[in-house]
Amino acid sequence: MQRIKLKLDEHIKKLNIQQKEFAEMSKLRPATISQMVNNKYDRIQLEHLLKVMQTLDLTDFNEILEIVDEREKE
Numbered sequence: 089m090q091r092i093k094l095k096l097d098e099h100i101k102k103l104n105i106q107q108k109e110f111a112e113m114s115k116l117r118p119a120t121i122s123q124m125v126n127n128k129y130d131r132i133q134l135e136h137l138l139k140v141m142q143t144l145d146l147t148d149f150n151e152i153l154e155i156v157d158e159r160e161k162e
Contacts, residue, residue, distance in 0.1 A: 089157075089158045089159065090155050090156065090157050090158065091155070091156060091158060092153055092154070092155055092156075093127055093153070093154050093155070093156045094124050094125075094127055094132065094152060094153060095151075095152055095153065095154060096110075096121070096124045096125050096140060096152065097125045097126075099144050099152070100125065107121050107122055107125055108121075110143070113143050114139045114140055114142075114143040115139065116136060116139055116140070120136060124136070124140065137152070140152065
């Protein structure tokens with residue numbers, strides 16, 4: 089089974105900041121950022137994804153999203 093993984097945790101680590109700081113920078117709720125970092129969501133609002141990408145100064149979705157194969161974990 090494949091799923092889409094948001095690589096926000098990697099970007100936050102590179103910035104050497106806390107999730108709460110990133111939430112303030114992106115103007116998103118800390119709970120929303122936590123869900124995105126932990127990939128605990130059923131769907132992502134495009135507006136939220138856009139805010140994250142703008143905050144990180146990204147224009148390529150490949151830099152923030154990736155398709156992972158869950159079978160490879162087994």
